[in-house]
Amino acid sequence: MLLALAVTATMAVWLGVLNWDSLDSGYGDTDDATRLVAVRALLDGRSWWDQLVTRFQPPMGLWMHWSRLLDGGIAGLDRVFRIALSAEDAEFATRFTWPLLWIFPAVLAALTSARRLGRGVVNNAAVVVCAVILASDLYLYVQFRPGRIDHHDVQMTCAFLALAGATLPSRVKGAAIAGVATGIGMAVGLESLVFSVAIGGMLALRFGFYREQAGRPRPMAWRWP
Numbered sequence: 001m002l003l004a005l006a007v008t009a010t011m012a013v014w015l016g017v018l019n020w021d022s023l024d025s026g027y028g029d030t031d032d033a034t035r036l037v038a039v040r041a042l043l044d045g046r047s048w049w050d051q052l053v054t055r056f057q058p059p060m061g062l063w064m065h066w067s068r069l070l071d072g073g074i075a076g077l078d079r080v081f082r083i084a085l086s087a088e089d090a091e092f093a094t095r096f097t098w099p100l101l102w103i104f105p106a107v108l109a110a111l112t113s114a115r116r117l118g119r120g121v122v123n124n125a126a127v128v129v130c131a132v133i134l135a136s137d138l139y140l141y142v143q144f145r146p147g148r149i150d151h152h153d154v155q156m157t158c159a160f161l162a163l164a165g166a167t168l169p170s171r172v173k174g175a176a177i178a179g180v181a182t183g184i185g186m187a188v189g190l191e192s193l194v195f196s197v198a199i200g201g202m203l204a205l206r207f208g209f210y211r212e213q214a215g216r217p218r219p220m221a222w223r224w225p
Contacts, residue, residue: 003131004108010135011107012100015145018138023096023147031150036095038064039074039149048072067188070151074098096146102157103144107134109160116167151188158185159195166199175203 027033037053048068056062077098081090111127111134118126134140143153161181168174178199185192 001108003127004104004111007107007111007131007135008104011103011138011141011144014138015100015141016096019146023092026147027095028147028149032147034064035066035070035074035149035151036091038066038071039078040091042068042071042075043078066151069184069188070149070154074149095149099144099146099148099153102153103141106144106153106157106160109157109164110134112164113160113167116164116169152191154188155185155192158182158188159192159199162196162199166203178203 027036034053037055038051042048051064051066051068052061053064054061074094078090078094081093081097085093111130114126114130115124118124142148143150143156158181162178162185165174165177165179165181168177182196182199186196
């Protein structure tokens with residue numbers, strides 16, 4: 001936990017300094033700009049189910065296939081900032097903060113996976129090595145830089161959390177974390193399907209090789225009746 005906080009603080013400051021000017025002068029790539037248009041429409045009263053973007057294929061427009069989950073989260077963070085900031089400043093703060101919020105769970109999941117997969121290594125050396133890499137390689141955070149409000153950072157974080165959950169020793173807690181993370185990631189977009197299949201298959205294989213692991217896949221696949 002402390003290592004994850006330290007890595008997160010380091011990278012957040014580093015990314016913030018490097019991307020401040022570009023964030024102030026542009027809206028990222030076309031995906032980030034399109035997400036911002038959708039969030040603005042939602043904040044202006046557009047229906048949750050109305051995802052018609054008239055800027056594409058005018059005059060008919062285009063029905064976006066993107067999940068509204070991220071629009072709602074980004075809009076909610078914008079509303080929080082508007083308590084103390086103007087609408088323009090709140091939007092800037094949201095675009096700056098939203099990607100950075102996902103660094104901590106992503107890093108924590110990576111360190112957790114390193115600890116589990118590196119069992120037996122002296123003094124948790126695998127965790128330390130993982131932390132050093134995470135705190136020194138800026139290119140690992142291309143999808144987490146300020147202004148990157150598209151869905152890829154959330155999908156990556158969910159995949160990391162699902163993997164970490166699948167490696168935890170607790171049958172119920174670990175598999176449940178993997179299942180929830182997989183569900184959210186799939187709800188955000190189907191692009192992460194291959195990772196979800198691999199992680200779910202890993203749990204199933206553990207059941208296949210070790211009969212005592214029979215209870216592990218069940219919490220991951222649990223659903224509301």
